[in-house]
Amino acid sequence: MSVHAVSPLFVGRARELAVLGDALARARAGVSSTVLVGGEAGVGKTRLLVEFTDRADDALVLVGGCLELGTDGLPFAPFTAVLRGLVRRLGHDGVAALVPGGATGALARLLPEFGEPGKDGPEARARLFELVLGLLERLADDRPVVLVIEDAHWADRSTRDLLSFLVRYQRTAGRLLLVVTYRTDELHRTHPLRPMLAELSRVEWVSRAELRRLTRREAVAQAASILERQLPAADMDLVYARSEGNPLFVEALLSEGGGGGGGDLPESLRDLLLARVERLPEETQELLRVASAGGQRIEHDLLSAVAGLDENALSRALRPAVAGNVLVVDGEGYSFRHALIREALHDDLLPGEHTRLHTRYAEALERDLSILPAPRGAIELAHHWHAAHDATWALVSAWHAAAAARTSTAYDEQLRMLSRVLELWDQVPDAAARIGRDRFDVLRHTAVVAHLAGEYERGIAMAGAALAELDPATDPIRTAAILRQRGLTRYDLGREGNLDDLRRAATLVPAEPPTRLRGQVLESLSRMLYRPEDLTEKIATAEVARDIGRVVGDPNVEAHSLITATWARFRYTEVEAQLEAFAEARRIAADGEAYNALMRCAISESDALEGAGWHERAARVAREGIEESAHYGLARTSGTFLAINLAEPLVSLGRWDEALQVVEHAFDLAPPPPYRASLQGFVTDIALARGQLDRAEQLLNASRSVLSRGTYRDQTLLPHLRREVSILAARGADGEAVEAVARALEERDLVSSPRYVWQLLVSFARLLTGIASAGGPASEAIRARAAALLPRLREPARKLGTEGDLQEAQRLTFEALLGPETPAAHAAAADADAAEQVGWRVEAWERAVRAWVALGQPYAEARSLLPSAQALLAAGDRQEAAARLERARELAARLGAAPLLEQLDTVRRRARIGGGGGGGGAVAEEPAGEGQPLGLTARELEVLREVTEGHSNREIAEKLVISVKTVSVHVSNILAKLGVASRGEAAATAHRLHLFDDLP
Structure with missing residues (x-):
């Protein structure tokens, strides 16, 4: 490489x-x-x-x-x-x-x-x-x-x-x-x-x-270009932290050694960084070496205490460093202009000098921890004892620093400190006595914090290590606590066994007397029960957990249980009632400072609003939740999950570029893999709609690699399946796409999640009707296979029902694509004459268009306007059809939906509708030109081609966007001009004369 x-x-x-x-x-x-x-x-x-x-x-x-x-x-x-x-x-x-x-x-x-x-x-x-x-x-x-x-x-x-x-x-x-x-x-x-x-x-x-420094996302792209491969996330975090987004430093860290990890700085980069320092007076260089042990930013009072200089001498030594832009004044302290300057200076310290300086810093902070704000003081104290190689005080101070970080919801720092306690545990013989906790407690705390910090794999590993320390028979309560934690983390990571962990935990905690742990276990169990057949158990378990939470004074359990019960009870047709219940849960969580429950309120409320089709309100709630998450230290977990709930309504509203910005910002936070896969899904949808197939396929493959490692619910799997089939169709792999639909109908439960199933069925219906009816490059066998699958799509559709305006719009679109919903109505439509069928299609697509307009979804509206215009053309209403095509084109252009624009332009061209709208209702027949074979007009040649492919008059009318009656006139003219008596003879003549040699 x-x-x-x-x-x-x-x-x-x-x-x-x-x-x-x-x-x-x-x-x-x-x-x-x-x-x-x-x-x-x-x-x-x-x-x-x-x-x-x-x-x-x-x-x-x-x-x-x-x-x-x-x-x-x-x-x-x-x-x-x-x-x-x-x-x-x-x-x-x-x-x-x-x-x-x-x-x-x-x-x-x-x-x-x-x-x-x-x-x-x-x-x-x-x-x-x-x-x-x-x-x-x-x-x-x-x-x-x-x-x-x-x-x-x-x-x-x-x-x-x-x-x-x-x-x-x-x-x-x-x-x-x-x-x-x-x-x-x-x-x-x-x-x-x-x-x-x-x-x-x-x-x-x-x-x-x-020119600013690069964002993390930009640095990731730069690193991948340099290495010709993606750098692992942990290594990239280190490269970005050290380089602080300076492109030259990123290149230097990567190009010498190819990894850019935590090793020594490349000599060329070290020389560049230290060149300016070496021009400063010797006393200033000495003070900078002292400051380098204090970190990237150091308070004036702390530097003074460690340097041992009076104010005049300190100012005299500092001034050249500030004037030379090595240090910058930062509030009541100083920062190195770049972290790598500090690193280069610190690396130049002699071993004894290194230990002495860090010990002096630790002792200064022990004397007065208030020099630094919490939790920074406790964290830096732990850092200095660790850098001074004092294992005992490094462990003790790391434990206290973790507690200080917890009070500030600094979960990443808390996880780092707890991990250090575990690393040092075997080096300190009386570690448990020093901190008043045994190793199991440290492991359990680490598992919880890893979950909060979004380090799910690590959380599962810590929980497993904690369980290995226990005997459930003699310590059932602590076993139940860690089983609950592992179940929650497994659920968020899509790992199997989450329900098993929670059910086992529930058996280990006695029902009487009510305890906080019992409430937590039951609340978590109720949240994980999502199958339709589990609904009664879900509600009952949530109610018991809520009662326990109220009795023992645990607002987190009480609020979470209310959210779970609300989800289980209400439908998308009952949004107002849902919102009232969510507001009550929010009040309980806020009063009890239960930040995770507050975030789940925002997640649940925005998701319910989006599911009901209230896109604007959904986006607003999600955006406010993202802002809150940063205050609670949950930006990487709850914040990036809310980014999913913000991107989805923005995509619905056609605000695609804004949605992409939301996703990119979430990516910068390095979200957990399942969240990243969901975010990539929305980018895939936009890329597909814009015709960016390579990008869509790349994103889908990245998501597939995540989903293949876990077990996920319909809300994740069904949209992924829809995207897989859509990409196959967009690539022209009609046979593979049809078989993917067949497998889904055979293997998937397509009735348990109406919100995601309707969207999938509409996508399948659009694909199959397009292949079965419109001809094109698909073989006769593929067309027949697609046609045979169409009746099977109606089976789940009849069982689903609809909840809310969004699902109703999807049902109307599905019905317009396939025909009436009930078998009796469909049979009547099939027996009706062509005019009545066309009339039914006009009305069906009119209903679908109105539904999408009411929801404010421009892309869905534009996609429905296209077949609506085609139905109007078949009915002879060219003026209204032209208006609808123009409206659809305006929406598609605004969205950058290139494939849809191409379809619209094809229909307008075939229908001889100019950019300005419709013309007369009659079909304009062009005279037979000198180069036209057998005296056929261009339109007659188009019709003959379709006849040669074996299409009926109705199929030809749909493809060429003309009425069935007009097709019949064209066919009669063709038979007369060719001197044949039947369509079969006309096709044979076309083959004999090699008119359409490109046909199979």
């Missing part, structure tokens, strides 16, 4: 690239401008310019860089480089010809090849500035010019003056774009570039672009 030194993929700079692209477009139009591009070292300024100039096409790109020695006697260094490049490109005489008045002597100040510079003085300087501007003007006469000045933070005074002059007068140069880059981390308070940037920013045609 190769490792690229530089990422082949350019990520995270689309906005900045667009700023430069827009500026160049204005320059091409004759409007000059300047873009100032700032960012810290390594953030990607040069890479941005390379990508931009590579796309500059016809523009002349001139690049000059300032040198670090520019202030020591290299005036105009970037302009000298630009002029030298021009001489290489155009030759000495070519450049001289472009100098106004041929006065090349002044250019000798930039390049000796142009002779003697002449006298110094203000006039000579002004003359030089004018000549450079004039030279750029002449160059811009021929084509747009992009002048790039890099590293302006190193610019000497002369360079800054010339640059300022060019910016202020560039409008006279015509098609000129100036791009200036500089390092923001070099601009200390007295840096001479700061006032110049502030001054130029006030010029009307000057804009600034500040």
Whole structure:
């Protein structure tokens, strides 16, 4: 596996690239401008310019860089480089010809090849500035010019003056774009570039672009491009934490060693990071080494206590570090400008120095933990004892730090501290006595916290280790507690055995007297019972748990039980009653500070609203819940689950780009695998609707790898199945898609979850009717197989019933696709004449369209408008059909639904409906052209082709979007022109004459 030194993929700079692209477009139009591009070292300024100039096409790109020695006697260094490049490109005489008045002597100040510079003085300087501007003007006469000045933070005074002059007068140069880059981390308070940037920013045609560090998602893409593989999540977390999103640091950490884990820094990167430190006074370097042991951010009082310096000496040593941008003032303390600078300094400590410094920090915090806010003080104390290699105090302080983190709902930190206690347990003989807990208690706490932190696999492993410490016969209560915890985590991860764990736990906890644990076990058990046949047990168990919660004063159990009972009792037609019950559960949870129950209220309420088709309210509740989750330390678990509940209504409402942003933000939080798979599902839906099949398939495969490792409910599995079949159909694998539908009808329970089954049945119906009726590339056998499966779709549909407006809209769509719901009505429709059948289809699709409009689902509306328009065309109502096609096209274009747009345009073209709407009701017959065989019109050839494929008049009418009567007229004309008596003879003639050799 190769490792690229530089990422082949350019990520995270689309906005900045667009700023430069827009500026160049204005320059091409004759409007000059300047873009100032700032960012810290390594953030990607040069890479941005390379990508931009590579796309500059016809523009002349001139690049000059300032040198670090520019202030020591290299005036105009970037302009000298630009002029030298021009001489290489155009030759000495070519450049001289472009100098106004041929006065090349002044250019000798930039390049000796142009002779003697002449006298110094203000006039000579002004003359030089004018000549450079004039030279750029002449160059811009021929084509747009992009002048790039890099590293302006190193610019000497002369360079800054010339640059300022060019910016202020560039409008006279015509098609000129100036791009200036500089390092923001070099601009200390007295840096001479700061006032110049502030001054130029006030010029009307000057804009600034500040390059930020990469987000985690962008860094993941960069790392995958460098390594040509995905880095494991844990390794990527470490790379991102160390690099803090600086692209250069990501590249350096990955390219030397290929993994970027927690090893030593690459030498090249270490030298880069320490170069600025080594220019500082020795006393400042010594203080920075002391500060490096204190972490990325250190309070002033703590640094003072550890350094042992008085205030004057401390300030004297600190000031150069702040002025040199190694440290930045951060509230009442200081932060290293970049974490890797601190890491490089810390790695340079000698072993004895390392231990002494961390011990001094720990002792200072032991004396006064209030120096740092909770829980940071306790966590840093634990860190310093651990770094000082004192196992006893490292274990004790880690246990206390975990307790402090719990009070702040900092679950990730709590998990880290508890894990450290377990790591050190065997090194401290009296560990249990030191913390007042045995190893089982630590394991149980770790299992609970791992679940809260979203580390589900780890939580299951910890619970298993805790169970190994117990004998259920002698310790049934503690066994029940850890079984409950493992059951909950198994459920969230989709692992088998969750119900077994909870049922076993319920047998171990006595019913009398009521206890908190009994309530917790029964509440969890009621939540896991989801099969229709378990409904009575689910409600009864939830009610018992709620009563216990009320008696023992456990608001968490009481609120959770009420939520579970509410879900079991109410349907999507009873949303108001549901909302009242959820509000009561929210009140109980809020009064008892039961944060998990509060989050589940938001999850349940938003899900109920979406299931009922109340999309706007569902989105609002989910969004508010996501904001709450961050306050409770549950952003990665409850927060990302709520992102699922926010993305779903946004997809329903057609706010697809907003939904994608929600998903991307959730991905940045590294959600648990099942949540990630659900989020990927919505991105798959959007990709499918937009025709991005490769992306959809990639996402589906990623989701499949997660779902294959667990056991999941219909709400996860049925949408995944729908997507699998849809991708097969979109790929043209009709046979595989039809067989996938057949397997689903054979193997799946398609009556227990109406909310997800209706959506699946509509998708199946659309696929099968499309293959069975519309012809196309599918073979006759595949068409026959699809047609045979259609009656089987009606079997679950008749049993389902509908709950709420959303399911009713899906039922109406299903009925319009397949025909009336009841067998009797369907038989009547089949016996009716063609006109009555067309009339029924018009009315059926009208009902479906109205239902989707009422729900505010633009994509579903557009998809229903298409067959509605086709039915209207068959009925002869071209004007209304044209209006519906135009409305559908408007919706599809807004959504970016390219495949649907293509279908709509095909129907409009075949029906001879222009972009502006309908025409007359009659079919426009074009005369037989000179190149048409046998005197047939183009439309007659289309009809003959369908006849040759064996299609009936009705099937031909549906495919060509014309009436059955019109097809009959065309067939009669064809038979007359071919001189044959039957459709079979017409088909045989077409075959004999090779009219349609592409047919099978």
